[in-house]
Amino acid sequence: MNTMSHNQIVSFIWGIADDCLRDVYVRGKYRDVILPMTVIRRLDAVLEETKESVLEMKKRLDEMNILNQTDALCSASGQAFYNSSPFVLKDLKSRVKNQQLRADFIEYLDGFSPNVQEILEKFKFRNQIDTMIEADILGAVIEKFVSPTINLSPKPVLNDQGEVRLSGLDNHTMGVIFEELIRKFNEENNEEAGEHFTPRDVVELMADVIFMPIKDKITDGTYLCYDGASGTGGMLTIADERLTHLAEKNNIQVSIHLYGQEINPETYAIAKADLLLKGDGTEAENIKYGSTLSNDGNATMEFDFMLSNPPYGKSWKTDAERLGGKSDITDPRFIVNFKDEPEFKMIPRVNDGQMLFLANNIAKMKHSTELGSRIAEVHNGSSIFTGDAGQGESNLRRYIIESDYLEAIIALPENMFYNTGIATYIWVLSNRKEEKRKGKVQLIDATSLKSPLRKNLGDKNCELTKEIRKQIMDIYLRFEENEYSKIFNNEEFGYWKITVNRPLRLKVEITHEKLDKFKQFADKAKDKVVYDIMAELYKQADKDYFIDYKEFEQLLKKVVKSKGEKLPAKRLKMIREFFTSKDENAERLISKVLKNEDIDELNGKFKLQNTIVEFETDKELEDTEQIPLRYEGGIETFFKNEVLPYAPDAWVDHGKTQIGYEISFTKYFYKSVQLRSLDDIMADIKALEEETEGLLEEIIGG
Template identity: 25%
Template sequence: MSEYQRKLETKLWAIADELRGNMDANEFKNYMLGFIFYKYLSEKIELYLNQELEEDGVTFNQAFEDEDLKEEVEAEALENLGYFLEPLCLFKNVIKKARNGEFILNNLQTAMNQIENSTMGHESEEDFVNLFEDVDLQSSKLGKSEDAKNKIISKVLLHLSEIDFKLEDTERDILGDAYEYLISQFASSAGKKAGEFYTPQQVSKILAKIVTQGKKNLKNVYDPTCGSGSLLLRVSREAKIGEFFGQELNQSTYNLARMNMILHDVRFEDFNIQQGDSIENPLHFGMKFDAIVANPPFSAKWSSDKKFLDDERFSAYGKLAPKSKEDFAFVQHMIYHLDEKGTMAIVLPHGVLFRGAAEGVIRKYLVKEKNYLDAVIGLPANIFYGTSIPTVILVFKKCREDDADIFFIDASKHFEKAKNQNRLRDEDVNRIINTYKERKDVEKFAHAATLAEIEENDYNLNIPRYVDTFEEEEPVDLDAVVREIRELNKKSAEVDKEIKKYCDELGIEAPFNE
């Protein structure tokens, strides 16, 4: 990490403290990230249009005043950036008012509305509509009066104005990485609610490296529970991605995912993020993907409606995941969307490895009938926000050899203890990835189990059945234990004698039977 980026992240988090007040992290993140996004869009459009107009010898500001050029620059921005913002609504002009102590809330609201409204009827509309709806400038949590709200918002924006986002810098994603840092910090502060929008970076890295193994280019990548989009973007660090697809149930998190894509310089036509329940209301139905990753909510409830038995995502299994545990519904949904030569990796609770009834039937079908399960990777407990349970990564591929083994890795004991939760170190991540690639047995860490072994265990995939991590303790010297007990009894008798002596002197009964 560069010194500039380190300072940028520190500064941004310090600014976020200005908004804490009466809000929890899950609320004030919407304001902080929304304001950063607005500043980014303002600087992005001005930089882009100034460069485009350079040959004409005019600036964006000047062109907008020219009736002949005004429509042309707007069309140029909409076609290439997906949105338009007139000069008066740029961040730098709102800041001028803030520096003069003027009331800026109306100007700020107008600017955010203009960004969204400019996309209406254009290809980018779906990617920008309601993008700023969580930045509620009228919220009472910002202050009791309009002046109080204006004061705190002005203060935050003025701090932001002191930061150079360096959008013209050739070093890619400096701001995008800082944005990711902020999201992770908010997740850490948000506790249980964080699970809705963020997967710990080290876990994301494992999933991304697995689904891109041996591939430099992927046509597309999909996440049915995409949260802030961080996991999708992580995959793009390992391979060049043509298009990003995702679905997110939570409206605020859906907005955050779209912001995250745009801020990481993913063109609006290259991502398709939808809002809704991907199981009950799939919005990419019928599509196939080269890579699929997911960290769905663990053991969530769902309808498990019998109508899904006629749904081609579930019909072949003959069973649906139970109402109280949606885990296998996500697995089935993702497998349906997986391209024949694709790879998927999903994080789930350990129960999916051994629970019986319908889940046992689904698990057996995936292993015995389809032979899709490629690997089972056990992770340490307490590495996710909002839950302390140990988790597992399941890796699936459709094109496996008939006699291919299932590779088990037990990484549950390899981590760094942190203040509030455990953390996978780089060395732990590298060990998992390297072991997965080599696919060789490692004592007390990894084992390639044959399908015959899996069958012998009645398709129970509990990791200790395949990876023996039992540590033999030193044999107990029973004679030494007996001698120690005798010595302790002797000392105890001497203490009792002393207590009895003092009790007799005080004329009270001793607190034990002689």
């Protein structure tokens, strides 16, 4: 079907909403009628040819009192579904009385097979019948959908001369029409940026990167394709088409099975209807309803090929609660044994769960087959850099890269999607990298490779034509560096995040004025003893300032002992808060004196004579540094070269060291803007001066 015919059908169906529903439904509710009616009419058109066979089979089964009739009726219909009511949709347009129309329409709907009943239930379509009957529009809607001016059947409509008057709709084109309708409805409802469908050109590219690198390795056998955020099933449909085409081209026999899961009841219903229309009821059962994150419908499955476009920037708080709370999640998809860490957490922030879908796919990889598994998944920019070292997003990037699963990331042009203009990226993963890719990651900047649309489709103003997709695939398959492609070793994206500490340096100042103010402070705290201690210390001290806190502390302990008192932490804190201040010239504050001479100096412990002391940390001076994993000499050399020259008393708290991973396309593909020369600027200024010469005199003189 050509694009014009496709657009005509979309416009016609959209026009039904404007013609019939305008005064009954607000525009945001048109979809509640139009989408299920489109599905019903499509199913009805497919079943028309075998209607009599189904009714004959139904009559025989009833006469034989056979209760389980599904298989026999599906056999009679030649499809994975049936309608055993006495009607086809065209029969109902002639009903004059609304109540008769209502009764017959309900009987017609009740005649569908159980798998179609689930679709109608997810659409909640029966809730609309009374509204349409009361408004007297049900008959008009039906009449529009069975109009001879459009054809929703897979078979062409012929004229009297036997020529094709209206082309038939194959299943994929019908799916495209569904998605176009949903896009238009989403625009009406101002859906969020993440609530969008993946354009066919992007899915085609994803299918290319999944199948083309291993096209010659596909052999006779069974292959499983999966999408954990399947929407209307468009990715699965194209994956099926691409793999079937490759098999036919290479003269091999393959059996392809599609699996998916979808949380939105409406799009789930469309995906299931699409698979039913392909004629395989078993395949339709492979589409599960519910949240992939908290209720995985394919928990024990492994797949050969996985394609997904998960929602971006969408909270998964409800899923986290269902999984036991974010801090208590134990799901092995998201908590793994990795790098001597038995509970390595790859759990992102609750306000964006898109990377959990990637972790879900990785958990479903096949590791025992020659081809292993290949994954293509679309994400927005946050997935490549969000999350600090040790946090869930960074941990997942680390797990993927250090496991050597990441083959490439392709940066797509902006405004590629219908409902959002944000930057998007295709992640390409494999657990069977070819030899030249092992230990490496390819970044492809395809942001400038696009063709403008003549007319915007929502936010989508450009596309990846067949030629552009071929260009991107050539860049990917050649695996060479050029202006669009950069290749890096895995460790390029990793870094150590270290915590650098400095010792606390306190000066103690005890004056008569401060002591008087401390008396009020102590009285308020109802602790006269602490004031008495400091008053006595003031008498015994031979100076007002101590830059060696240890010296002050020794005198303090002596006074406390002489008065037969104790110095609990609460009192010491009061004294510190009132009489001390930071001074970089003061001695380092010692918190412990240790006897073990083997303690690491870099952990803030230094040997003084025959003992080892541990310095107290100045929290305000605590800092962090990011050190590339590829830094020659590692943490120690970096610390020696880049920190100690500026802070000789600093040390690294190794207990807080974390490994992080992030990927910056801007960093690797930055192109500096060439500044204009001074001569060019001066020439422009002179030209402007000549252009305006005499203008002021002309204005004044006028």
